[in-house]
Amino acid sequence: MTNNWVDIKNANLILVQGGNPAEAHPVGFRWAIEAKKNGAKIIVVDPRFNRTASVADLHAPIRSGTDIAFFLGVIRYLLETNQIQHEYVKHYTNASFLIDEGFKFEDGLFVGFDEEKRSYDKSKWNYQFDENGFAKRDMTLQDPRCVINILKDHVSRYTPEMVERITGVKQKTFLHICEEIGKTSAPNKTMTHLYALGLTEHTIGTQNIRSIAMIQLLLGNMGMPGGGINALRGHSNVQGTTDMGLLPTSLPGYMRLPNDKDTSYEQYINAITPKDIVPNQVNYYRNTSKFFVSLMKTFYGDKATKENGWGFDFLPKSDRLYDPITHVKLMNDGKLNGWILQGFNVLNSLPNKNKTVAGMSKLKFLVIMDPLQTESSEFWKNFGESNNVNSAEIQTEVFRLPTTCFAEEDGSIANSGRWAQWHWKGCDQPGEALPDAEILSMIREEMHHLYQEDLKKGVQPKGLESFEAMTWDYAQPHSPSSEELAKELNGYALADIYDPNGNLIYKKGQLLNGFAHLRDDGTTSAGNWIYVGQWTEKGNQMANRDNSDPSGLGCTLGWGFAWPANRRVLYSRASLDINGNPWDKHRQLIKWNGKNWNWLDVADYGTQPPGSDTAPFIMSAEGVGRLFAVDKITSGPMPEHYEPIESPIDANPLHPKVSSDPTIRIYKEDREFIGSNKDFPYVATTYRLTEHFHSWTAQSALNIIAQPQQFVEIGEKLAAEKGIQKGDMVKITSRRGYIKAVAVVTKRLKDLEIDGRTVHHVGLPIHWNMKALNGKGNRGFSTNTLTPSWGESVTQTPEYKTFLVNIEKAEA
Numbered sequence: 001m002t003n004n005w006v007d008i009k010n011a012n013l014i015l016v017q018g019g020n021p022a023e024a025h026p027v028g029f030r031w032a033i034e035a036k037k038n039g040a041k042i043i044v045v046d047p048r049f050n051r052t053a054s055v056a057d058l059h060a061p062i063r064s065g066t067d068i069a070f071f072l073g074v075i076r077y078l079l080e081t082n083q084i085q086h087e088y089v090k091h092y093t094n095a096s097f098l099i100d101e102g103f104k105f106e107d108g109l110f111v112g113f114d115e116e117k118r119s120y121d122k123s124k125w126n127y128q129f130d131e132n133g134f135a136k137r138d139m140t141l142q143d144p145r146c147v148i149n150i151l152k153d154h155v156s157r158y159t160p161e162m163v164e165r166i167t168g169v170k171q172k173t174f175l176h177i178c179e180e181i182g183k184t185s186a187p188n189k190t191m192t193h194l195y196a197l198g199l200t201e202h203t204i205g206t207q208n209i210r211s212i213a214m215i216q217l218l219l220g221n222m223g224m225p226g227g228g229i230n231a232l233r234g235h236s237n238v239q240g241t242t243d244m245g246l247l248p249t250s251l252p253g254y255m256r257l258p259n260d261k262d263t264s265y266e267q268y269i270n271a272i273t274p275k276d277i278v279p280n281q282v283n284y285y286r287n288t289s290k291f292f293v294s295l296m297k298t299f300y301g302d303k304a305t306k307e308n309g310w311g312f313d314f315l316p317k318s319d320r321l322y323d324p325i326t327h328v329k330l331m332n333d334g335k336l337n338g339w340i341l342q343g344f345n346v347l348n349s350l351p352n353k354n355k356t357v358a359g360m361s362k363l364k365f366l367v368i369m370d371p372l373q374t375e376s377s378e379f380w381k382n383f384g385e386s387n388n389v390n391s392a393e394i395q396t397e398v399f400r401l402p403t404t405c406f407a408e409e410d411g412s413i414a415n416s417g418r419w420a421q422w423h424w425k426g427c428d429q430p431g432e433a434l435p436d437a438e439i440l441s442m443i444r445e446e447m448h449h450l451y452q453e454d455l456k457k458g459v460q461p462k463g464l465e466s467f468e469a470m471t472w473d474y475a476q477p478h479s480p481s482s483e484e485l486a487k488e489l490n491g492y493a494l495a496d497i498y499d500p501n502g503n504l505i506y507k508k509g510q511l512l513n514g515f516a517h518l519r520d521d522g523t524t525s526a527g528n529w530i531y532v533g534q535w536t537e538k539g540n541q542m543a544n545r546d547n548s549d550p551s552g553l554g555c556t557l558g559w560g561f562a563w564p565a566n567r568r569v570l571y572s573r574a575s576l577d578i579n580g581n582p583w584d585k586h587r588q589l590i591k592w593n594g595k596n597w598n599w600l601d602v603a604d605y606g607t608q609p610p611g612s613d614t615a616p617f618i619m620s621a622e623g624v625g626r627l628f629a630v631d632k633i634t635s636g637p638m639p640e641h642y643e644p645i646e647s648p649i650d651a652n653p654l655h656p657k658v659s660s661d662p663t664i665r666i667y668k669e670d671r672e673f674i675g676s677n678k679d680f681p682y683v684a685t686t687y688r689l690t691e692h693f694h695s696w697t698a699q700s701a702l703n704i705i706a707q708p709q710q711f712v713e714i715g716e717k718l719a720a721e722k723g724i725q726k727g728d729m730v731k732i733t734s735r736r737g738y739i740k741a742v743a744v745v746t747k748r749l750k751d752l753e754i755d756g757r758t759v760h761h762v763g764l765p766i767h768w769n770m771k772a773l774n775g776k777g778n779r780g781f782s783t784n785t786l787t788p789s790w791g792e793s794v795t796q797t798p799e800y801k802t803f804l805v806n807i808e809k810a811e812a
């Protein structure tokens with residue numbers, strides 16, 4: 001979230017498009033209800049009339065996977081009707097920047113497409129630069145190469161007629177929503193946008209989010225209390241997971257892991273540190289070397305020296321893309337033979353379950369660290385129809401290492417609003433369960449032992465040097481405490497540290513207060529730069545429980561610790577005009593105090609006084625929000641509507657020859673698993689129920705009483721066509737496999753008119769699996785038997801939310 005949960009109460013309009021918070025985030029959703037009490041409207045755009053829709057002012061059913069067409073239609077409307085916040089757009093976005101003359105978009109492709117590699121050469125997706133290397137701008141916005149004019153041209157195709165044809169949202173409803181959104185272009189009105197998987201888990205996920213972020217920039221809603229782009233995160237600590245870089249090619253604090261092409265510390269740091277594109281701006285990532293060197297000091301202590309590039313060679317270098325879908329591919333190819341699953345129940349969560357099982361069956365060993373006996377740990381067992389494997393043929397050795405869960409240990413959890421909150425152990429763990437950190441430490445000790453054995457035999461083990469360089473100075477090396485780990489992440493002064501005026505700010509060994517004090521000369525450590533300040537010499541800031549709110553805007557600086565720097569609303573400098581006056585005096589959290597912008601919130605805009613050079617988006621190299629993204633995004637600098645790979649219509653109405661995003665990550669062997677709309681005419685989507693948490697609760701009697709068995713939601717018209725009554729057992733088939741479920745015939749799913757044909761949605765909750773408590777007979781199928789493995793090119797996220805199925809009545 002750019003903002004936070006409580007801040008939702010400050011919004012005038014809440015657009016929920018791509019999530020169902022009343023169901024999946026029922027506690028946080030109270031803030032949307034608070035907003036409603038304050039007069040806000042709630043609009044839900046979702047294929048289903050879901051529980052959030054039931055308390056909304058308006059629900060618009062949309063075809064799953066088509067939100068970009070909707071959002072670009074909104075942008076067209078805002079530009080046509082001139083409902084944008086002009087001053088904000090001019091100064092705080094890249095609307096005025098001039099784009100390279102070579103950039104173009106034609107017949108569904110951006111310039112630079114390489115057919116063979118299925119990827120783009122992005123060199124023309126860039127600004128025009130002056131002789132000093134700064135981007136050229138036209139503040140009058142007249143030049144046809146201005147971003148705003150290129151954008152206008154790009155979205156001109158997304159007329160209300162086209163939006164309806166692609167998305168199924170009726171023009172009248174669409175225009176009504178546009179009007180409501182347009183109202184928030186007034187400086188004293190804000191819209192907040194809430195989303196989760198309905199936008200992200202698509203082959204166009206990143207561009208979905210880009211589209212709505214662009215809308216929020218045009219409306220001047222970014223940086224404003226009651227505004228922003230608010231990702232409602234999943235597991236209670238998944239925010240913490242990404243912050244900590246728990247992706248195979250990431251490091252803590254959103255730095256990328258070096259890869260094969262990175263040859264030295266200097267070269268790598270240069271490659272990941274952005275150059276200024278506009279003069280006199282913050283470009284905070286210019287400090288990347290300080291974050292990285294401090295991290296290396298945490299990893300390797302005295303072994304990380306200036307001479308050895310801070311231990312650069314100790315780090316693993318990725319040789320290719322890695323993500324769980326790729327892991328499964330490599331297993332199937334016989335190129336990966338061991339897997340450690342720590343808190344990951346792949347059999348329920350990864351797409352194309354049959355492919356996952358086939359891959360796991362080829363493993364030599366599988367280690368499962370989990371408090372539960374998961375389906376993944378029993379992938380080799382025959383459960384009848386729902387897991388029809390030949391156990392005798394599977395040779396994989398499976399080790400189950402039972403862990404504690406959060407309630408059995410002290411620690412911190414980061415919520416969607418970036419707040420790290422400390423929690424205390426509630427009870428001891430049962431049986432042989434041990435904390436994750438203890439199990440990992442034991443594995444480390446055993447590895448150390450095995451390395452020593454090798455050395456004794458005269459073998460020089462690979463990787464020994466990096467292994468031995470690792471700092472492991474916990475009081476009990478086999479069991480680091482949560483407190484020790486939290487302080488290590490925060491970071492220490494490794495020498496006496498002085499400010500530029502020569503005043504001592506830290507004595508050697510003290511905990512750091514903030515990342516502004518990090519150094520790249522080896523005198524500071526920090527296991528994660530964004531968390532510096534969470535545990536200082538004043539104590540554990542995550543344990544703070546003062547909920548006073550002097551602003552009245554829900555800005556409680558004394559409650560927990562919000563990264564970065566305890567800041568509650570990001571990019572808040574954009575809530576004031578260039579002279580420092582608030583766009584809305586009732587929504588003001590920061591102001592110039594002669595030294596910096598701190599006031600009721602911790603500002604992010606450094607020490608630059610009010611003035612014309614204001615560039616509030618300090619984490620982008622331009623200092624402004626991007627309506628045109630010049631780097632990184634592999635699928636295009638602007639969003640474009642592409643059809644899902646499995647689409648209920650035959651071609652993209654905008655450019656039939658390039659129907660789907662040409663950069664989609666799809667492995668060759670998965671192409672045979674693409675189903676056609678002739679064989680599989682219905683659009684399926686998958687989702688959650690409040691009564692369950694993934695498949696954990698399917699093993700718990702109380703939850704199973706509340707929602708006993710797998711069901712499938714289908715609309716009344718489709719049910720009538722198929723002769724299906726509510727309560728009938730139905731077989732749902734995709735090109736990947738089939739499941740069986742009880743039919744719920746409902747008014748909540750309506751058929752939509754898409755490109756001249758009637759399209760039906762089929763809704764599938766994700767909570768049951770072969771080990772479900774009442775999992776006899778047909779009741780314990782995994783929905784992911786049906787889903788495809790292809791994913792988007794930026795994040796590799798699989799397409800869980802739009803694929804094609806057929807349904808038919810089945811034997812109970």
Ligand SMILES: Nc1nc2c(c(=O)[nH]1)N[C@H]1C(S)=C(S)[C@@H](COP(=O)(O)OP(=O)(O)OC[C@H]3O[C@@H](n4cnc5c(=O)[nH]c(N)nc54)[C@H](O)[C@@H]3O)O[C@H]1N2
Nearest residue numbers: 018019020024064065196197198234235687688690693694
């Ligand atoms: N009770 C409970 N709560 C949970 C969880 C749980 O298992 N149980 N899981 C947690 C986790 S890990 C996560 S990530 C979050 C997920 O939170 P959400 O994303 O809110 O949950 P979902 O139910 O997966 O999907 C949300 C909605 O997206 C809609 N949708 C599908 N496709 C599209 C589309 O193309 N466009 C639009 N606009 N909408 C679409 C679906 O109809 C559904 O209503 O929930 C968390 N909270």
Ligand SMILES: Nc1nc2c(c(=O)[nH]1)N[C@H]1C(S)=C(S)[C@@H](COP(=O)(O)OP(=O)(O)OC[C@H]3O[C@@H](n4cnc5c(=O)[nH]c(N)nc54)[C@H](O)[C@@H]3O)O[C@H]1N2
Nearest residue numbers: 234342343344345346349369370372403404405686694800
């Ligand atoms: N079709 C479809 N598939 C989906 C989704 C969808 O919407 N549709 N949603 C996707 C999403 S958003 C997510 S997040 C994934 C979820 O995928 P997973 O993360 O695989 O799902 P969980 O079942 O939550 O698995 C987490 C495991 O962690 C264990 N666990 C809990 N606490 C601890 C702990 O402290 N230590 C250890 N070691 N283990 C612990 C739990 O017992 C559980 O077995 O599924 C994805 N798959």
Ligand SMILES: [Mo]
Nearest residue numbers: 233234235238
């Ligand atoms: Mo999730």
